[in-house]
Amino acid sequence: MKILVIEDEQGLRENITSYLNVDGNICESCNALTPALQKLSDYDYDCVLLDIGLPDGEGFGVLEYLSTQQKSEAVLIISARNSLDDKLKGLNIGADDYLTKPFHLAELKARLMAVYRRKALNTSSKLVFNEISIDIQGRTVEVNKNTIILTRKEYEMLLYFIANKGKVISKNAIAEHLWGDEMDMYDSFDFIYTHIKNLRRKILDAGGRDYLTSIYGLGYKFTD
Amino acid sequence: MRLSEHYTRTSFYITLAVLVIGAVIYYFAISYIGTQQLDRALQQQLTEAEEYIRSNNGNPQQYDLDRDHAVFVKTYKQLLQKRFFDTIYLKPKEQRWEAGRAVEDLVKLKNSNYKVTITISRVGQKNLIELISIITLALLAGLLTVLFITNKYLLNGLWKPFQLTLKEIKQFNIADVDQFKGKPSKVDEFTELNEAIREMSLRVTQDYLSLKQFTENASHEMMTPLAVVTTKLDTLIQDETLNAAQLAQIADIYSSVNKSSRLNHSLLLLAKLENKLIVEEESIELDVILERKMLQFQELMQNKNLTVRYKLHPKQISASKYLIDILLNNLFGNAIRHNVPGGEIFIGLDPYQLSIKNTGIANALNGQQIFERFHKSKDSQGAGLGLTLVKNICQHYGYGIQYQYDEGKHAFVITF
Numbered sequence: 001m002k003i004l005v006i007e008d009e010q011g012l013r014e015n016i017t018s019y020l021n022v023d024g025n026i027c028e029s030c031n032a033l034t035p036a037l038q039k040l041s042d043y044d045y046d047c048v049l050l051d052i053g054l055p056d057g058e059g060f061g062v063l064e065y066l067s068t069q070q071k072s073e074a075v076l077i078i079s080a081r082n083s084l085d086d087k088l089k090g091l092n093i094g095a096d097d098y099l100t101k102p103f104h105l106a107e108l109k110a111r112l113m114a115v116y117r118r119k120a121l122n123t124s125s126k127l128v129f130n131e132i133s134i135d136i137q138g139r140t141v142e143v144n145k146n147t148i149i150l151t152r153k154e155y156e157m158l159l160y161f162i163a164n165k166g167k168v169i170s171k172n173a174i175a176e177h178l179w180g181d182e183m184d185m186y187d188s189f190d191f192i193y194t195h196i197k198n199l200r201r202k203i204l205d206a207g208g209r210d211y212l213t214s215i216y217g218l219g220y221k222f223t224d
Numbered sequence: 225m226r227l228s229e230h231y232t233r234t235s236f237y238i239t240l241a242v243l244v245i246g247a248v249i250y251y252f253a254i255s256y257i258g259t260q261q262l263d264r265a266l267q268q269q270l271t272e273a274e275e276y277i278r279s280n281n282g283n284p285q286q287y288d289l290d291r292d293h294a295v296f297v298k299t300y301k302q303l304l305q306k307r308f309f310d311t312i313y314l315k316p317k318e319q320r321w322e323a324g325r326a327v328e329d330l331v332k333l334k335n336s337n338y339k340v341t342i343t344i345s346r347v348g349q350k351n352l353i354e355l356i357s358i359i360t361l362a363l364l365a366g367l368l369t370v371l372f373i374t375n376k377y378l379l380n381g382l383w384k385p386f387q388l389t390l391k392e393i394k395q396f397n398i399a400d401v402d403q404f405k406g407k408p409s410k411v412d413e414f415t416e417l418n419e420a421i422r423e424m425s426l427r428v429t430q431d432y433l434s435l436k437q438f439t440e441n442a443s444h445e446m447m448t449p450l451a452v453v454t455t456k457l458d459t460l461i462q463d464e465t466l467n468a469a470q471l472a473q474i475a476d477i478y479s480s481v482n483k484s485s486r487l488n489h490s491l492l493l494l495a496k497l498e499n500k501l502i503v504e505e506e507s508i509e510l511d512v513i514l515e516r517k518m519l520q521f522q523e524l525m526q527n528k529n530l531t532v533r534y535k536l537h538p539k540q541i542s543a544s545k546y547l548i549d550i551l552l553n554n555l556f557g558n559a560i561r562h563n564v565p566g567g568e569i570f571i572g573l574d575p576y577q578l579s580i581k582n583t584g585i586a587n588a589l590n591g592q593q594i595f596e597r598f599h600k601s602k603d604s605q606g607a608g609l610g611l612t613l614v615k616n617i618c619q620h621y622g623y624g625i626q627y628q629y630d631e632g633k634h635a636f637v638i639t640f
Contacts (some may be wrong), residue, residue: 009448015455080447084504084546102451102485105458168461172478191523218461218471 001116002044005029006036006062007051007078016049019105020112022166033057037065045073047116049108050095052079052086063094074119076112078103104173110163129162130224131208143206153178154199161212161222170219196220228383232375239371243364247357254356258349259325263308266327269294269342274331277338293324293343296331304330304339313343322347385409389418396425398432432499439495450485457481490609493550494597497616504544511536511573517552518571524560525569534571539578541640543621551617554610555580555636562634570633581635588629595625 003020007013008031020027028045030036033056040048040062048066052059059077066073077090080101087098096115099108117127117136125136133142139155141148150158160177161169171189178195200212213221273294293313306329313324326343388407396404404425406418460466461474496502514536525532541548559569559582567583593599595615600608614636618625624639 009452011452012448012455015452015459019455019459078451080445080451084502101447102454102481105455170458170461170475170478172475172482173458176482191527215461216468216471218475 001025001046003027003047003049003112004036004039004045004073005049006031006033006054006059007049008032008053008055009051015105016108019167020109031055033059033061036062040065040071040073041069044071046120047112048073048075049112050075050077052077052081052090060089060093063090067094072119074115076108076115078108104170104176106160106164106167106169106173107177109167110160110177113163114159127159127162129165132158132162132203134159134162143203143208146206148202148206150199150202151195153195154202157195157199161220165211165222166224168215168219168221172219174219228375228379231379232372235371235375236368239367240364243360243367247360247364250360251353251357254353255349258352262325262344262346262349263327266308266325266342266344269344270327270329270340273340273342277331277333295341295343296338297341299330299337299339301330301337301339304328306330310346311343315345323350382411385411385414386417389414389421393421398429403429436499436501439492439499439501442492446488447485450481450488453477453481454485487609490613494609494613494616497547497613497620500620502544502547502620504546505542506545508541508543508545508548510539510541510548510578513548513552514571514573514578517556521556521560528560528563529566530560530563530569531567532569532571534573536571536573537575539573539575539640541621547617547620551614554614558582558610558636570635575640577637577639579635579637581633583632584634586632589627589634591627591629594627 001024003025005013005016005020005027007016007029010031013029013031017027017029028039030039031054033054036054048062050059050062059079063075066075075095077087077095077098078101079086079090079098090098096119097111099111117125127134127136131144134140135142141150141155141158156178157174160174171192174192175189178192196212200210204210211222211224213223215221277296293315306327308325308327311324311326312321313326314320315322323346324343325346326341328339328341331338331340385407392404392406404422406422409415409418457474457478461471466474514534518532518534559580562584563569563582564584569583570579570581572579572581595611597612598608599611615625618638624637626637626639628635628637
C-alpha cells in the first residue's frame with residue numbers, strides 16, 4: 001500500500017510515517033499543500049492522510065484537486081478541529097473518514113486500513129491472517145474454516161489487532177477504539193481484559209494459534 | 225412612565241404655576257391702575273365741585289350727575305385729611321346699592337366748613353377685571369390643551385426614531401450576519417445614537433468573531449501537541465527493551481494525556497455552547513435514543529450489578545444529536561459511576577420531562593454547586609465538567625434541569 005502523509009507538525013509526521021512503514025507499505029510525507037499537490041500529480045497513492053490546517057492553505061484543497069483530477073486515492077482527514085462543519089465539509093467533498101487529534105497510531109492504522117479496504121478491495125472483501133479469515137461484508141469470522149461467533153466488541157477488537165499486527169497497542173488505544181466517548185466512564189481497563197480473554201478463548205477453541213501477548217500492565221500485542 | 229408623560233407632566237405643572245402667578249400679578253396691576261384712574265377722576269370732580277360752589281357762592285346743594293354722587297355736609301371741623309376710599313352707595317336712579325370709589329375733603333365757604341364726599345361707580349372697573357380674568361383663564365385652558373396635544377402626538381412622533389432604534393437593538397443577535405443599521409433620523413441626537421450603536425455592534429461582532437477564531441485556534445494549538453505526545457508514546461512502547469516499571473510510567477502518562485485532551489474537548493464544547501456556535505438541529509426520538517443508551521451502557525451496569533427500571537413514552541425533540549448524546553452519556557455515566565453495587569437506576573420519560581434517578585450515597589448533594597465548573601466529589605475521576613455541560617446543553621435548548629434527592633435516590637430531572 002502506498003501512503004502519502006500530509007502533515008505540517010514534524011514530530012507527528014515522523015511518527016506516523018515510521019509506524020505505517022511496515023509490511024511492505026511505502027509511506028511518503030510532505031509538510032504543506034503545494035508539495036502535496038505536486039506529489040499527487042506525479043504519483044498515484046492508495047491512501048492519503050490529510051491534515052486540514054496546513055501552513056500554506058487549508059487541506060480541503062487536496063480533496064478538491066483529487067476530485068477534479070478524478071483520482072481515486074482514499075483520503076483520511078486528521079484534524080485538530082473537532083468541528084462538525086469541517087467534518088461534514090470534508091466528507092462531502094470526497095474524504096473517506098475524519099479523525100480528530102489527538103489520536104493513537106493504532107487507531108490511525110485501523111481507520112486507514114478500513115478506508116483502504118472499502119475503496120480498493122471491495123471486490124474480495126475477505127481479510128485473511130494465517131488461519132483466520134474475516135468476511136468484512138458479512139461480518140463473519142472463520143478459523144481453520146470453522147465459523148466462530150464473536151460479539152460486536154470482539155469482532156472490532158480482532159480487526160483492530162490484525163490492522164496493527166506486530167505492534168504494541170496500549171489499553172488506552174483499545175478502550176478508545178471500542179468505547180469511544182464513553183471511555184471515561186470506565187474507572188479501569190478490566191473490561192478490555194474480559195473481552196480479550198473471550199476473543200482469545202474463541203480462537204483457541206476453533207484450533208487457532210494464540211497470537212495475543214500481554215505487555216505488562218500497559219497493553220497487548222497481536223503477533224505471529 | 226414614558227418619557228413623554230414625564231415631560232407632559234412637568235411642563236403642565238410649570239405652565240400652570242407660571243400662569244396662576246401671572247394672573248395674580250396681572251389682577252393686582254390692573255386693579256391698581258383702575259383705582260388710580262378712578263382717583264384721578266374723583267380729584268377732577270372734587271375740583272369741579274369746589275369751583276361750582278365758589279362760583280355760585282351759594283349753599284352747596286346736593287347734586288347728582290350721571291355717575292357722580294356728591295354730598296355736602298356742614299361740619300365744624302377745621303381740618304380734614306383728604307382721603308380716597310372704597311365704599312358702597314345707593315344709586316338714586318336705579319335705587320340699588322353699588323360698589324363705588326369715594327373721596328372726601330373739606331371745602332371752605334364764607335365762614336362755614338363743608339365736608340364734601342363724591343362717590344363714583346366702580347362697576348365698570350370690576351367688569352373689566354372680570355373680563356380680563358375670564359380671558360386669562362381661557363388662555364390658560366387653551367395653552368394647556370395645546371401643550372397636552374403637542375406632547376402626546378408631536379413629541380411621540382419625534383421619539384419614533386428612538387423607538388425604532390430600540391426595537392432593532394432588541395432584535396440584535398451577535399451571531400447574525402446582518403449588522404445593526406439604524407433608520408436615518410432628522411434629529412441629530414438620534415443620528416448620533418445610531419452611529420454610536422452601529423460602531424459598538426461592529427466592535428462587538430468583531431470581538432465575537434475573534435473569540436470564535438480563538439476557540440478554533442485554541443483547539444488546534446492544544447490538540448496538535450497532545451497528538452504529538454500520544455503518537456510519540458505509541459512509538460515508544462514498541463521498544464522491546466522497556467521494563468515493567470518504565471511501562472507503568474508510560475501508562476500513567478497515557479492516562480494524563482487522555483484526561484487533558486478530554487478536558488480540552490469539554491472546555492471547547494462549553495465555549496461553543498456559551499457562544500451559541502452549535503446551531504444544527506434535527507428531529508430526535510428521545511425514547512429510541514434512550515433505549516439505545518441503555519444497551520450501550522449495559523456492560524457497565526452489569527459489571528456493577530445494577531438493575532434498570534424504565535418507563536418511556538414516545539417523545540420527539542428537535543436538537544443536535546451530538547449534544548443530546550453528550551448530555552445522556554454524562555447523566556447515564558453519573559448514574560452508574562455514583563451508584564452502589566447492586567443498586568438501581570430508574571429512567572422515566574414522558575412528554576414533559578426526562579428523569580434519571582439512581583441509588584447512591586445517603587446524603588443529598590448540593591443542588592447549586594454540582595453544576596458549577598470543576599466542582600466534583602472527592603472520589604470523582606472526571607474533570608468536573610460533566611454536569612456543567614449537561615446544564616449548558618439544557619440551557620441551550622431552553623430546558624430546565626434540576627437535582628432532586630429523596631431517601632438515598634439522586635435524580636436529575638429535565639423539563640422540556
